[in-house]
Amino acid sequence: MARKKPAPLGPLKFERRDVRAGEIGIEISHCGVCHSDLHQARDDWDNTVWPCIPGHEIVGTVTEVGEGVTRFKVGDRAGVGCMVNSCQQCDQCKMGEEQYCSGPKSCTLTYNGPNKPDGSNTYGGYSTAIAVREEFALTIPEAIDSEHAAPILCAGITTYQPMKYFGLKEGMTLGVAGIGGLGHMAVQIGKALGARVVALTTSSEKKDAIAKLGADAVIDIHDEDAMEENAMTLDLMVNTIPYKHDLNPYLALMKPKSQVAVVGNFLGFDDLDTATMVFQHVGVTGSLIGGIADTQEVLDLCGKHGIRPEIEMIRMDEINTAFERMQEEDVRFRHVIDMASLRDDRDAADKAVKVADPERGEVVG
Incomplete structure (x- = not known):
C-alpha cells in the first residue's frame, strides 16, 4: 500500500470486515x-x-x-x-x-x-x-486461467465498451492508440469483432510484438509517410494513452463522422485541433470502464475467441x-x-x- 505521496508501496496488515448479507x-x-x-x-x-x-x-x-x-x-x-x-x-x-x-x-x-x-x-x-x-x-x-482473467476486468472492459457503444463490426476499421496493457487487449478484441485493426505506437521496437497480436497494420506515428497514407481511414479509435499527449496527429487519421474514444487520459489535451474536428465531423469522447453486464460479456467473448x-x-x-x-x-x-x-x-x-x-x-x- 501507499501511505502518502510520493512514498513507494509497502506492507500493511489489516482485517477486512465480515461478509454481509448479499x-x-x-x-x-x-x-x-x-x-x-x-x-x-x-x-x-x-x-x-x-x-x-x-x-x-x-x-x-x-x-x-x-x-x-x-x-x-x-x-x-x-x-x-x-x-x-x-x-x-x-x-x-x-x-x-x-x-x-x-x-x-x-x-x-x-x-x-x-x-x-x-x-x-x-x-x-x-x-x-x-x-x-x-x-x-x-x-x-x-x-x-485466473491469471489471464484478471486484466480483462479493467483492460478488457475499458477497451470493449466504446467498441460496443459505437457499434464496431465487420468491415469497419479500428485504430488503437497506445499498445500497452489496454491497447494490446483492444487489438485482440477488435479483431474478434471482425474489424480491420490499425495499431498506432510511438515505440517502433514493439512492431513485431504488436503484429503478433493480430493487428492488420502497425504504424509508428512519427512515420510521416505512413501517417499521410492512412489519413481519413479510421471509423473508430480507442485511445488508451494514459497521459497528456498531442492528439492532433491522430485526428488526421479519422474518417468524417468518426469517433475518438479516450479511455486512459484524465489529464486533458493542450491545443486540440478543433478545426479538424469541425471540418471532418470527428468526435472526441470519453469512456469509463463498463457496466457489470458488459464486463461479463467481454469475459465470455475472450473465453470464446481465445483472447x-x-x-x-x-x-x-x-x-x-x-x-x-x-x-x-x-x-x-x-x-x-x-x-x-x-x-x-x-x-x-x-x-x-x-x-x-x-x-x-x-x-x-
Whole structure:
C-alpha cells in the first residue's frame, strides 16, 4: 500500500470486515497491475485517499457467501473489477451502466472509495481477500486461467465498451492508440469483432510484438509517410494513452463522422485541433470502464475467441519495480501479481504498519 505521496508501496496488515448479507468473500489469487494503480498511488490525479491499497483486476476463490446469495457458492472462482457498489436504482444503473451511477450512493470504486454513507476508504486487490456485493462479482469462464482473467476486468472492459457503444463490426476499421496493457487487449478484441485493426505506437521496437497480436497494420506515428497514407481511414479509435499527449496527429487519421474514444487520459489535451474536428465531423469522447453486464460479456467473448492478455507474473514484493517498468513502457503487456507471494511473505507481515479503519474492522500490525 501507499501511505502518502510520493512514498513507494509497502506492507500493511489489516482485517477486512465480515461478509454481509448479499455479499461474497473472496480469497484473492491474482491481481493485475493497471496504469491507474500507479497514478492513484502517486496521487497524479490529486484525489488519493491515504492509505491507498490499489488493485481492481481481481480474481480469486469464494470462501464465504452471505445470506441471500444465489449466484456463487464456496469454491467458485469469482472476479472483481473497478466497482464494488452503486445505488442500483438510478437510470444509469437500471441500464447496466453502474459506472455512471447518479443515485444518492453513486458508484463506489474498488479502492480509493469512498464507501457510502460513512465515507470510509475502500481497499483494493493488492491484498489477500475482499468482500463484495454479489451484483458486482463476475463469473470467470472455465476456459480462462485466473491469471489471464484478471486484466480483462479493467483492460478488457475499458477497451470493449466504446467498441460496443459505437457499434464496431465487420468491415469497419479500428485504430488503437497506445499498445500497452489496454491497447494490446483492444487489438485482440477488435479483431474478434471482425474489424480491420490499425495499431498506432510511438515505440517502433514493439512492431513485431504488436503484429503478433493480430493487428492488420502497425504504424509508428512519427512515420510521416505512413501517417499521410492512412489519413481519413479510421471509423473508430480507442485511445488508451494514459497521459497528456498531442492528439492532433491522430485526428488526421479519422474518417468524417468518426469517433475518438479516450479511455486512459484524465489529464486533458493542450491545443486540440478543433478545426479538424469541425471540418471532418470527428468526435472526441470519453469512456469509463463498463457496466457489470458488459464486463461479463467481454469475459465470455475472450473465453470464446481465445483472447488472452500477454502477462508477466510478479511477486507482491516486486510491485515498485513493476511500477517503474510500467512507467518506462518496459512490460509486454501486463503485470499480474501472484497473491500467494503476499500470503507467504512473513517478513512483510512483521514489518506491517498499524492504521485505524473502522469500516473494515480492527486493524492489527
